[in-house]
Amino acid sequence: MGDGAISIRQATTADAEALLPLLAAHRHADEEDEKVDRYRERLVALVENPAHHIVVAEQDGELLGYAAAQDYGPAPHRDWSIARMHDLWVSPDARGRGTGTALFEAVREWAEHHTKVRVLEWQSLEVAKAFYAKLGLSGERVDEADPRELYEIEVHLPARE
Template sequence: MLAIRRATDDDVAEMAQLAADFGLFTADPQSLASHAERIAALVADPRHCVVVADHDGVLVGYAHAQDYGPTLRHSWTTARLHDLFVREDHRQSGLGRRLHRAIVVWCRSRQVKHLEWQAAPSSIAFYQHLGYRADYGTDYANHPSFEHWFDA
């Protein structure tokens, strides 16, 4: 059975391994331990939303967003989607859409008005399929930005 849920402390080591499998860093023990420590801090921080895709007790994807909080000018907040990864053998299954949806639901629960992110070249079509338009006028032309504005 596949479930999208908030990450817990019990998921941290497996999430670090999954991130290494995605090529985000090397999988040596020291690097894994360092990243697991950082992931644990993010999972515990209410300004961050870390959701996982759990397939029969095995993590096959995750998403991470951060709420930047209100500013001097606005009571509403902007959030950034930092990561959304799905294992290759689970892509094209709707899982990425479900992870993204979980982040959107979390944003709505926090008075986030603006969610923004940049996409790797390999994920541009995915976000376009979700209905978003790529903005190539950013600092990283190969990694266009995307945004979701919420109703006030």
């Protein structure tokens, strides 16, 4: 790990290649080349899609982690939308130094300043429960029988005029 400051910024299409190993590590993917190529294509498309918000944590030119969220848009019966955080992952070497918190805050800030989003939701594995608890967030167990121990977490953002 470098000595420079950790910065959080919006992902660019140029980051897609560097994000692939992080995505694979997060998903525990040991995929064949064809599937990795599809991830790459999808990542480039999502980075350019205004309904998606993908941010990266970077230090000394190295990507340490990423977070990805999506604005689902308003339902027919309301003028506000729900955003879902699909991923928040930090390289094991970079954990415990505020990287995950900074990535989460970047997603929350995007949702709060994105005029139509009022609820940010996501699912967390048991392994990340303590991380979210440190941020003052707790979730409801999704399914007691599910061995993945998933928790549903929601943050209600200030209502917008």
